[in-house]
Amino acid sequence: xxxxxxxxxxxxxxxxxxxxxxxxxxxxxxxxxxxxxxxxxxxxxxxxxxxxxxxxxxxxxxxxxxxxxxxxxxxxxxxxxxxxxxxxxxxxxxxxxxxxxxxxxxxxxxxxxxxxxxxxxxxxxxxxxxxxxxxxxxxxxxxxxxxxxxxxxxxxxxxxxxxxxxxxxxxxxxxxxxxxxxxxxxxxxxxxxxxxxxxxxxxxxxxxxxxxxxxxxxxxxxxxxxxxxxxxxxxxxxxxxxxxxxxxxxxxxxxxxxxxxxxxxxxxxxxxxxxxxxxxxxxxxxxxxxxxxxxxxxxxxxxxxxxxx
Amino acid sequence: xxxxxxxxxxxxxxxxxxxxxxxxxxxxxxxxxxxxxxxxxxxxxxxxxxxxxxxxxxxxxxxxxxxxxxxxxxxxxxxxxxxxxxxxxxxxxxxxxxxxxxxxxxxxxxxxxxxxxxxxxxxxxxxxxxxxxxxxxxxxxxxxxxxxxxxxxxxxxxxxxxxxxxxxxxxxxxxxxxxxxxxxxxxxxxxxxxxxxxxxxxxxxxxxxxxxxxxxxxxxxxxxxxxxxxxxxxxxxxxxxxxxxxxxxxxxxxxxxxxxxxxxxxxxxxxxxxxxxxxxxxxxxxxxxxxxxxxxxxxxxxxxxxxxxxxxxxxxxxxxxxxxxxxxxxxxxxxxxxxxxxxxxxxxxxxxxxxxxxxx
Numbered sequence: 287x288x289x290x291x292x293x294x295x296x297x298x299x300x301x302x303x304x305x306x307x308x309x310x311x312x313x314x315x316x317x318x319x320x321x322x323x324x325x326x327x328x329x330x331x332x333x334x335x336x337x338x339x340x341x342x343x344x345x346x347x348x349x350x351x352x353x354x355x356x357x358x359x360x361x362x363x364x365x366x367x368x369x370x371x372x373x374x375x376x377x378x379x380x381x382x383x384x385x386x387x388x389x390x391x392x393x394x395x396x397x398x399x400x401x402x403x404x405x406x407x408x409x410x411x412x413x414x415x416x417x418x419x420x421x422x423x424x425x426x427x428x429x430x431x432x433x434x435x436x437x438x439x440x441x442x443x444x445x446x447x448x449x450x451x452x453x454x455x456x457x458x459x460x461x462x463x464x465x466x467x468x469x470x471x472x473x474x475x476x477x478x479x480x481x482x483x484x485x486x487x488x489x490x491x492x493x494x495x496x497x498x499x500x501x502x503x504x505x506x507x508x509x510x511x512x513x514x515x516x517x518x519x520x521x522x523x524x525x526x527x528x529x530x531x532x533x534x535x536x537x538x539x540x541x542x543x544x545x546x547x548x549x550x551x552x553x554x555x556x557x558x559x560x561x562x563x564x565x566x567x568x569x570x571x572x573x574x575x576x577x578x579x580x581x582x583x584x585x586x587x588x589x590x591x592x593x594x595x
Numbered sequence: 596x597x598x599x600x601x602x603x604x605x606x607x608x609x610x611x612x613x614x615x616x617x618x619x620x621x622x623x624x625x626x627x628x629x630x631x632x633x634x635x636x637x638x639x640x641x642x643x644x645x646x647x648x649x650x651x652x653x654x655x656x657x658x659x660x661x662x663x664x665x666x667x668x669x670x671x672x673x674x675x676x677x678x679x680x681x682x683x684x685x686x687x688x689x690x691x692x693x694x695x696x697x698x699x700x701x702x703x704x705x706x707x708x709x710x711x712x713x714x715x716x717x718x719x720x721x722x723x724x725x726x727x728x729x730x731x732x733x734x735x736x737x738x739x740x741x742x743x744x745x746x747x748x749x750x751x752x753x754x755x756x757x758x759x760x761x762x763x764x765x766x767x768x769x770x771x772x773x774x775x776x777x778x779x780x781x782x783x784x785x786x787x788x789x790x791x792x793x794x795x796x797x798x799x800x801x802x803x804x805x806x807x808x809x810x811x812x813x814x815x816x817x818x819x820x821x822x823x824x825x826x827x828x829x830x831x832x833x834x835x836x837x838x839x840x841x842x843x844x845x846x847x848x849x850x851x852x853x854x855x856x857x858x859x860x861x862x863x864x865x866x867x868x869x870x871x872x873x874x875x876x877x878x879x880x881x882x883x884x885x886x887x888x889x890x891x892x893x894x895x896x897x898x899x900x901x902x903x904x905x906x907x908x909x910x911x912x913x914x915x916x917x918x919x920x921x922x923x924x925x926x927x928x929x930x931x932x933x934x935x936x937x938x939x940x941x942x943x944x945x946x947x948x949x950x951x952x953x954x955x
Contacts, residue, residue: 292803295803299796303796306792393633393635397635400635400637403820403823403839498792499791499820499821501791501820503633503635503636503637503816504633504634504635504636505632505633505635505636506791507792508787508789508790508792508793509790510792539793540796543785543797543799543800544803546781546782546784546800547783547800547801547803547806548781549781549951553952554784554954555954558786
């Protein structure tokens, strides 16, 4: 039935399609592990998309583009950090406002960039390795950001699991009062986590505008930031599950388009809703063990912290 | 979600200026526009907004225009429309098929406000409809596609399975087949009007299936950007000229030109002669433009395409002229018979030769 779909090309495509939400989701995971709920992912992504695009076009270097996107995403997230950590505003409302601001702001600075073509991002050169049958074309012919995103997942996993700083970050997310009593700088740590989340979301946005699409169009993230937020929950705040969730979502999306293009006679509605059905199914499965799922959400998530309390 | 949308509407719309100003005779006519995508999509919504700007230029301070962009189809649209009507808009253009029912519902509540809905078929005393015969432009694109394809496979990214999109697919296929009997068409439904990443993925999936011509009925330039990655693949501008991708992959385009219609209708509203009409213009009326055919297309193909466009413009040829069969082989149009507008407005079947099913 799937005779005309090349599974090697399919897996290669899904890795590319999943990378933006993967980057945004792993950043948000760190933010939430620190006990902060930043719903502004969509806004930070779109600002990263235009900032990275502009930086790459002006400098002619995709690398500088990604650096610019990370800086811009982090800068935007610092507005959120200032409002929620210093002025103690409501995190949910502030995050939503950040998204609105990001969408509008990106449209404003993007006006001169519609229709412009960005400098191409070169693929990684693994030499003869990329000629290995199956593995080569499937895994070893991507642009560097695909590998960077996987490295970030591994780094975040190792940081949270093995390092003292990771332990402190988790402590701040579980009980900010206890962490404060122990002398940890809760606000400073959360601001750093928020900035990291913003930088990752910015990278995700720039991946869209520089590699996946590649061009600048207003509103081009089209909800990717919201999917990233959902994937963090889906992954029950575990880094490798973020990878699995993002690839699953991206994979089903790409698969359904490929099935259609190959003329497979499955009603399109089933294919289109497949990513969402899969998401719900996995959510049901992983939350079936209620005790563990509830334990894993950071206990201070979304709660306002002030040293006086 | 509700708060988000309200904030967004408020921020984007710039409509909060005049609250409930009494409708005095010397007040400018307030004309509202509701767009499905961002005005910077360089496609569908962009072209409607160009029409709005043309209205402002034509009438100066006799009119005041307001717009809302990226309004989701469905329940949100009803809220946005109600908001616009309550803020004193006299004439509101709703510019996407999915706004059809919301427009009818809101129009019933505001009998003094005039509404115009693009691409739908439901009318009321204060709801007019208008559309453009995009299938005329797609006949020209299909001719170029059929001549240019080397793999004999052309790909088509559909947005939603509605009559307007199905007209486009049929028209493209009929005319590609006419010049190239071996041609096949693959249709991928994206179920979105605007999602550049998904549109790019759809184009990529088609190209991986061996397609070397991409046509799209979605609103962004992403399919062209994807086509540009593979040498030999061509595509067409959709709604806007998309000249930035010329001379290849973009080899021509169909351009929506709403300005003459919007000016005419605003004039009618100012004169008090506005009625709930149904307008369906094409190449001949200037509503559908054919963007410059680039040098990537051989001269004789270009001449053939231009001749076809000219014959459609002067009405000597109709893109849906028999003999044409339906997909199941039954007769649709006999030799020389021309499809009537009623059938086209509700078109829900592929013509003979197209494989696959239309999602119902």
